[in-house]
Amino acid sequence: MAANSAQFPQANDKYVASFGDKGSLALPPARQLIVVTCMDARLDPAAHLGLKEGDAHVIRNAGGAVADALRSIVISQRLLGTREIAIFKHTGCGMLTFTTQQLRDKVVAEQPGDAEVASQVSQIHFHEFPELEGAVKSDVAWLKANPLVLKETTISGWIYEVETGKIRQVV
Amino acid sequence: MAANSAQFPQANDKYVASFGDKGSLALPPARQLIVVTCMDARLDPAAHLGLKEGDAHVIRNAGGAVADALRSIVISQRLLGTREIAIFKHTGCGMLTFTTQQLRDKVVAEQPGDAEVASQVSQIHFHEFPELEGAVKSDVAWLKANPLVLKETTISGWIYEVETGKIRQVV
Numbered sequence: 001m002a003a004n005s006a007q008f009p010q011a012n013d014k015y016v017a018s019f020g021d022k023g024s025l026a027l028p029p030a031r032q033l034i035v036v037t038c039m040d041a042r043l044d045p046a047a048h049l050g051l052k053e054g055d056a057h058v059i060r061n062a063g064g065a066v067a068d069a070l071r072s073i074v075i076s077q078r079l080l081g082t083r084e085i086a087i088f089k090h091t092g093c094g095m096l097t098f099t100t101q102q103l104r105d106k107v108v109a110e111q112p113g114d115a116e117v118a119s120q121v122s123q124i125h126f127h128e129f130p131e132l133e134g135a136v137k138s139d140v141a142w143l144k145a146n147p148l149v150l151k152e153t154t155i156s157g158w159i160y161e162v163e164t165g166k167i168r169q170v171v
Numbered sequence: 172m173a174a175n176s177a178q179f180p181q182a183n184d185k186y187v188a189s190f191g192d193k194g195s196l197a198l199p200p201a202r203q204l205i206v207v208t209c210m211d212a213r214l215d216p217a218a219h220l221g222l223k224e225g226d227a228h229v230i231r232n233a234g235g236a237v238a239d240a241l242r243s244i245v246i247s248q249r250l251l252g253t254r255e256i257a258i259f260k261h262t263g264c265g266m267l268t269f270t271t272q273q274l275r276d277k278v279v280a281e282q283p284g285d286a287e288v289a290s291q292v293s294q295i296h297f298h299e300f301p302e303l304e305g306a307v308k309s310d311v312a313w314l315k316a317n318p319l320v321l322k323e324t325t326i327s328g329w330i331y332e333v334e335t336g337k338i339r340q341v342v
Contacts, residue, residue, distance in 0.1 A: 003325045004202045005257040005340075011221020012338045019336035022213070027265060029212035031175045039228040039243055041200035042193070046215050050182020053218075057210040060231040062243035071295050072210055072233035078277055079265060086176040094198060094250060106249055107319065117318045124242050147288045148278065154174045165190035167183045169176075 025054035028080045033057070034073060036139075037088040038064040038095075042162045045088070049167070057082060063095035064088055065127035066139040070148065077150050085153055087139050088167070089132055090160040100126045132159060136170045196225035199251045204228070205244060207310075208259035209235040209266075213333045216259070220338070228253060234266035235259055236298035237310040241319065248321050256314060256324055259338070260300075260307050261331040271297045303330060307341045 033056040037045050045051065045058055057076045059069045066073075066087060076082045104121050111117045129135035136157035143149050157171040204227040208216050216222065216229055228247045230240045237244075237258060247253045275292050282288045300306035307328040314320050328342040 003327060004204045004255050005325075005327050005329075008220050008257070008329070008338060012219055012336070014221070015219040016336045022336065023334045025213045025333070027211075027213075027263060033175045034210075039205075039230045039247070040198075041227055041229075042196045042198075042224050043229075044217050044222075044224050046217060047224075048183055048186040049179050050185070051215075053213050053215050056212055058212075058214075058231050059210045059233075060229050061240070062230075062246040065242075068239070068242060069232070071236075071239060071297060074278065074292070074295065075233040075265065075274070075297060076210065078274060078281070079269065084175050086179070092198060094246065098250065103246070103249065107245065110249070111318070114318065120317075120319055121245070124245065126242060126246060146291075147282070147285065148291055154176075156174060156176050158176075158179070162196070163194045165183070165187045165193065167179060 022053050029054070029056045029082055031055045032081055032083045034059060034076050034082050034085045035088065036064050036066055036069050036085065037160070038062065038090055038093060040090060040093065040162070043090060043160060048160065048165055063093060063127055063129065066143050067127060070146070074148050077153070083150065083153055085143060085155045086158060087136060087143070087156070088158045088160050089136050090162055091132065092162045093132070095128045096130065096132065098128055100128060133170055140171050193224050200225070200227045200253055202226045203252055203254045205230060205247050205253050205256045206259065207235050207237055207240050207256065208331070209233065209261055209264060211261060211264065211333070214261060214331060219331065219336055234264060234298055234300065237314050238298060241317065245319050248324070254321070254324055256326045257329060258307060258310050258314070258327070259329045259331050260303055261333055262303065263333045264303070266299045267301065267303065269299055271299060304341055311342050
């Protein structure tokens with residue numbers, strides 16, 4: 001089967017054709033904003049939040065976990081001047097469906113007898129969560145309490161609904 | 172100053188108005204694909220790669236660092252069936268401009284005498300890189316050698332040019 005990424009160049013040609021003057025955009029985000037959200041395939045944060053190229057740092061990982069985003073947040077705030085963080089989680093997230101122990105067990109069962117795999121996966125916390133709204137509040141509180149996050153940061157927490165495309169602010 | 176995120180609902184209303192039937196998209200990515208790329212504000216990966224909602228997991232962090240993406244990659248592969256990873260880095264990346272030690276020193280200098288800050292920042296490796304093409308190759312090699320990444324994974328490495336909007340495959 002051909003690599004799926006083989007389709008990138010053709011799609012990219014269209015983007016390049018309408019690139020305009022975006023080549024002159026500055027490195028620091030114009031809106032001094034970081035968006036943290038999930039890697040979920042159904043999410044297009046630029047589209048559903050109205051972000052244009054140059055506006056905001058967008059950090060995405062499984063679940064939109066802020067603990068996993070801290071390295072990037074420090075770089076964004078200290079070197080590139082962002083002062084606001086908006087955290088999104090979403091309905092129907094895969095992170096609501098398993099526990100770290102279950103996923104560790106699954107990985108070990110798929111590569112039985114591999115001591116390196118067992119050792120490495122035992123060191124990963126997968127940052128799943130049992131409930132959506134609580135997870136948003138908990139991530140906002142975690143950032144507010146973190147000494148590496150600048151005190152003057154405006155922090156908000158949101159939920160995106162995959163069923164409707166709508167967002168709503170939680171905190 | 173009003174929070175910048177206060178502008179989200181108005182932009183979101185437009186997205187919702189043309190949401191169509193996207194509410195029925197499945198959780199697993201249709202193209203069985205993960206894209207790893209930088210958080211840089213100038214990048215809109217959905218636009219410049221032609222990704223539609225539902226197509227691919229998109230992981231973004233400072234520099235598109237794969238080591239920082241491993242937790243998300245394991246979840247994506249083991250629970251949601253992805254079998255291809257495309258790694259992007261880009262020209263003009265902030266990660267080319269500093270070292271971990273320099274950023275640690277800067278953070279400590281900004282919060283002098285704070286032992287908690289000094290301790291926490293000393294534990295973060297910022298995954299900067301001195302040269303672009305080498306960093307792409309190195310990240311591809313890291314994934315290929317990692318025992319937690321499935322052996323049958325198709326892995327490619329790319330560079331996005333912020334000056335032109337163009338992509339090119341490195342490996």
